[in-house]
Amino acid sequence: MLDHLYRRVTVVDGTGAAAYVADVGIRAGRIAVIDRTSGSARVMGAGRTGERARTEEDAHGLVLAPGFVDPHTHYDAQLFWDPYATPSLGHGVTTVVGGNCGFSLAPLHPGRPGDADYTRRMMSRVEGMSLAALEEGAPWTWSSFGDYLDALEGRIAVNAGFMAGHCALRRRVMGAEAVGTADPGAEGLRRMTVQLHEALDAGALGLSTTRSATHADGDGRPVASRWARPGELHALARAVGEHEGTQLEAIVDGCLDRFADEEIELLVDMTTAAGRPLNWNVLTIDAAVPDRVPRQLAASERARAAGGRIVALTMPVLAPMNMSLRTFCALNLLPGWGDVLTLPVPQRIDRLRDPAVRTELLRRARSEEAGVFRRLADFDRYVIGDTYAKENDGLSGRVVRDIAAERGMDPFACLVEICAADELRTVLWPMPTDNDDASWGLRRRTWNHEDVLLGGSDAGAHLDRMCGAPYPTRFLGDCLRGRKLVPLERAVRMLTDEPARLFGLRGRGRIAEGWWADLVLFDPERVDAGAATLVHDLPGDGPRLDARALGVVSVRVNGVETVRHDVVTGAVPGKVLRSGRDTETVGTGA
Numbered sequence: 001m002l003d004h005l006y007r008r009v010t011v012v013d014g015t016g017a018a019a020y021v022a023d024v025g026i027r028a029g030r031i032a033v034i035d036r037t038s039g040s041a042r043v044m045g046a047g048r049t050g051e052r053a054r055t056e057e058d059a060h061g062l063v064l065a066p067g068f069v070d071p072h073t074h075y076d077a078q079l080f081w082d083p084y085a086t087p088s089l090g091h092g093v094t095t096v097v098g099g100n101c102g103f104s105l106a107p108l109h110p111g112r113p114g115d116a117d118y119t120r121r122m123m124s125r126v127e128g129m130s131l132a133a134l135e136e137g138a139p140w141t142w143s144s145f146g147d148y149l150d151a152l153e154g155r156i157a158v159n160a161g162f163m164a165g166h167c168a169l170r171r172r173v174m175g176a177e178a179v180g181t182a183d184p185g186a187e188g189l190r191r192m193t194v195q196l197h198e199a200l201d202a203g204a205l206g207l208s209t210t211r212s213a214t215h216a217d218g219d220g221r222p223v224a225s226r227w228a229r230p231g232e233l234h235a236l237a238r239a240v241g242e243h244e245g246t247q248l249e250a251i252v253d254g255c256l257d258r259f260a261d262e263e264i265e266l267l268v269d270m271t272t273a274a275g276r277p278l279n280w281n282v283l284t285i286d287a288a289v290p291d292r293v294p295r296q297l298a299a300s301e302r303a304r305a306a307g308g309r310i311v312a313l314t315m316p317v318l319a320p321m322n323m324s325l326r327t328f329c330a331l332n333l334l335p336g337w338g339d340v341l342t343l344p345v346p347q348r349i350d351r352l353r354d355p356a357v358r359t360e361l362l363r364r365a366r367s368e369e370a371g372v373f374r375r376l377a378d379f380d381r382y383v384i385g386d387t388y389a390k391e392n393d394g395l396s397g398r399v400v401r402d403i404a405a406e407r408g409m410d411p412f413a414c415l416v417e418i419c420a421a422d423e424l425r426t427v428l429w430p431m432p433t434d435n436d437d438a439s440w441g442l443r444r445r446t447w448n449h450e451d452v453l454l455g456g457s458d459a460g461a462h463l464d465r466m467c468g469a470p471y472p473t474r475f476l477g478d479c480l481r482g483r484k485l486v487p488l489e490r491a492v493r494m495l496t497d498e499p500a501r502l503f504g505l506r507g508r509g510r511i512a513e514g515w516w517a518d519l520v521l522f523d524p525e526r527v528d529a530g531a532a533t534l535v536h537d538l539p540g541d542g543p544r545l546d547a548r549a550l551g552v553v554s555v556r557v558n559g560v561e562t563v564r565h566d567v568v569t570g571a572v573p574g575k576v577l578r579s580g581r582d583t584e585t586v587g588t589g590a
Contacts, residue, residue, distance in 0.1 A: 002027050002053035003559060006521070008037075009059035014066040014497040014510040016489050024064060025051060026517045029559040029573070034513055059521060062553060065492045066511050067094025067518030068472040069499040071453065072249075072281050072313055074098060074127050074461035076105050076162060081137035081539050084157045084568045088459050088469040090549040091529060092520035094557045095159040095500070095508060095577070098460070100281070101251050102210035102225040103127065104165030105138075106148035107172045107195055115171055116140045121218025122167070128328070128462035132540025146202030153576050157562045159518065161503070161577035163249055164199040166209035166225035166236065178224035179217060189232060193239050200240065203578025205503065206247035206276065207240050209233060211263075213253050214333050230266055234273050241274035245504050245583030248278035255280050257371035258295045267299055271308030277502060277586055278303075282456035283314040284372050285446055287438035293446055300451035309588040311502060313456040314446065316475040316494070318432045319468035320532040320545070322385060323376070325352065325416075326424035329465050334373050335364040345424055352416045362412060375433045380404065380411035384418060385427030386534070392421050399431070427534075444485040447494065453502060454494045463544035470529035470547045477528030477550075488524070504584040505577070517559035526551030 002025040011034070012019045025033040033051065068091070075085050076098040085096055098104075103123060108115050120140075124131040142148040145164055152160065170178035173192045184192060196207060209225045217223050240246045248270055252263040259267075271278040283296055296312055303310040323329045325341065325348070332338045340351050340361065351357050364370065365377035380401035387395055395403060395418060404414035419426040446452055454475075457468035472495050478484075479491040486494070500509025507515045530548040538544055548566055555563035560573035577583065 002032060002051050003055070005051070005053035005056035006059045006064055007056060009062055009064045009521070011511055012063055012065045012489055012492045013512065014493055016493040016497075019063070019489060024511070025053060026556070026559045029517055030507075031511060031513055031515050031517050034511070061523075062521055063488070063524050064511065065092070065520050065522070066496040066509055067520055067555065067557065068092045068495045069095045069503075069505070069509060070457055070459060070469075071097050071279065071455040071499045071503065072100050073457060073459040074100060074103070074129075075160065075459060076103075077123065077129065077134055077138045078460045079152055079156050079160060080139065081133065083155055083572050083574070084562065085160075085459070086568070087467075087546050087549070088457070089158055089555060089568070090552060090563050090566050091470045091473045092522065092549070092552055092555055093158065093469070093472060094518040094520070094555065095161075095505065096459070097161050097163070097205065097503065099163035099165055099204070100208050100249055101127075101215070102166045102208050102223065104145070104148075104162060104168045104208070106142050106145045107168055107199065108143050109172050109175070110143040112175065115175075118171070118218065119168070122223065125218045125220075125328070126215050126223060128465055130463065130538050130540060130542035130544075133538040133542050135540075137539035144202065145199035145204055149203050149576050149578065155572055156574040156576070157568065157572045158557060158574040159508070159577055160574060161203075161205045161579075161582070163206050163208040163247070164196060164204040166207060166228065167223050169195050169199075169236075170224035170228070174224075178227070179221050180227065182227050182229055184232065189235055192232075193235060196236055196239050197242070200243040200246060200579060203576070203581065205245070205577070205579050205583065206249065207236055208249040209236075210251040211253065212251045212255065214256070215251070230269065233266065233270055237270040237274040241276055244580040244585050246274075246276055246579050246585070247503060248274055248276055250278055250280055252280070255282065256284075256373070258292055259299055264299045264302055267310055268303045268306050268308055271303050271310055271588060272306050275588060277309040277311055277588060279311040279313055279453065279502070281313045283312040283446070283452065285314060285439060285443045286375075286434040287436060287442050288434065293442065297449060297451065300449075303588070304451075307588060309451065311451050311453050313453055314443070315456050315468065315471055316443070316447070316454050317471045317478065318435060319457070319466055319471065321430070321466040322545075323382075323428040323430060323465075324424065324426065325419045325428075330373060330376060334361075334376060335367065335369050337361060337365065348424065349420045353420065355413075358412055358416070376430060378430070378433055379415050381431040381433070382415060383429040383431060385429050387418070387422055388425050389421040392418055392426070440483055440485065447486070453498055455499060463538070463542070464534065465545070467532040467545035467547050470549065473522075473527050473549050473552060474529040476522070480524050480527065502586060504586040506582055506584055517556055519556040520552060521554040523551040523553060
């Protein structure tokens with residue numbers, strides 16, 4: 001007997017092949033039978049497996065696709081208080097990869113309880129996570145990487161795999177000296193390599209690292225991996241290559257705009273040393289910067305020539321992101337802005353009201369050194385979000401350009417005055433500068449590159465600032481009823497089979513008999529994502545941005561329904577994915 005049967009459903013199987021109508025049956029967590037309709041049955045709207053099922057549904061007119069795979073998340077902590085990985089699960093994401101950007105929550109030194117506090121403060125600063133949620137929502141009972149994975153086993157609704165973060169490995173071996181020390185010494189590197197081997201033996205999917213200047217710890221100092229020399233990264237990458245089903249992930253300064261030659265050399269060295277693919281995040285595509293894509297993909301071309309593979313992650317939608325002059329956000333990453341935006345609020349307001357200070361801030365924000373963050377400097381295009389002062393009544397939802405024109409002010413000066421009235425609590429929504437037809441055309445062409453992969457949501461991080469998790473449904477809605485840049489079958493493959501194949505996920509990413517029943521059932525006439533809204537549902541009542549899924553009828557993970565009409569069922573059938581057991585080795589020639 002089947003556990004569940006979809007009747008007359010339109011199957012988009014993840015391979016890119018044409019959609020077809022079939023009955024699809026599930027048994028013991030896997031797809032047990034796919035009974036395609038014949039030509040005559042298609043006309044009649046029929047199709048039968050001949051087997052009975054405990055439950056079944058007539059899914060005529062609905063689309064059944066493999067569960068979506070998000071290759072770049074930071075759900076490492078959130079899964080402890082939110083096993084459903086919301087909002088990703090509601091948008092059809094059934095598999096997530098965490099431990100990215102050099103940041104994992106394990107290993108921790110069992111004899112140094114202060115390391116957990118350091119990690120929490122670092123994650124709060126560098127990934128925009130609520131410190132209260134980190135402190136109250138996770139148990140922090142682990143020391144080894146295996147302990148961490150075991151703590152999640154049997155209690156999550158999504159499938160989740162995790163990279164071992166370079167920062168955690170360094171801290172475990174070097175303690176506080178991990179920050180500020182470039183050379184761990186021969187013995188330190190040996191012990192770090194041992195820790196990595198232990199993590200990979202326990203099931204870590206690979207190694208992640210960061211050298212990005214945007215990544216600072218809770219004390220404002222460069223995170224541990226930023227101090228490492230290339231030789232250390234080479235040794236760790238080589239260790240990754242000794243384990244089955246592993247990967248590399250790396251972030252360097254050039255990820256934000258254009259790689260420097262030495263950065264390309266480092267990334268190529270890492271992938272060739274490991275004999276494993278390396279992915280990086282995130283390729284920003286903007287027709288106003290036409291040389292960026294060729295420069296970034298030159299790294300992939302050089303890697304293939306050397307026998308490696310470098311894969312760029314890019315988003316197929318423009319994820320909503322807000323700003324604030326009061327709390328840490330992307331504006332702090334503009335050159336020179338952090339010095340002003342970290343002052344006490346009264347002094348900050350005084351500095352921002354100084355015309356000379358504003359002029360210098362704007363100059364640096366629009367300079368070449370600002371890189372991709374230059375787009376944040378178009379303050380006339382900002383939309384005012386939530387306001388708090390009486391004098392700001394009626395400004396929510398309005399564009400700064402229009403308010404400034406009414407007041408006869410410079411747009412940036414106008415924005416500062418609005419925020420000052422709210423004691424800088426005003427929520428600001430920058431309008432994207434790359435939402436033009438030329439940029440979308442460039443994206444469509446770039447997606448065809450063999451080393452470009454959809455992903456980069458950062459789901460689980462920057463919780464009150466951005467909401468990238470709903471990208472699969474928003475992308476599908478755009479493909480079906482919006483710009484229609486790619487057909488549905490291609491879009492589904494980009495969200496499912498392609499990331500699954502990069503990570504070597506065994507039996508996931510396609511609808512095929514014998515494969516795991518990670519499935520999303522949606523209405524093609526309605527599938528989309530709602531607007532991002534601020535909710536307060538974190539441990540400690542912290543805020544985060546959420547977006548509802550539209551048109552998603554059901555999500556199943558390993559055959560068990562986890563979501564029905566955007567409401568979680570309470571089931572937690574997800575698996576902790578472990579390298580080797582749940583992944584197979586993907587070579588650099590893939």
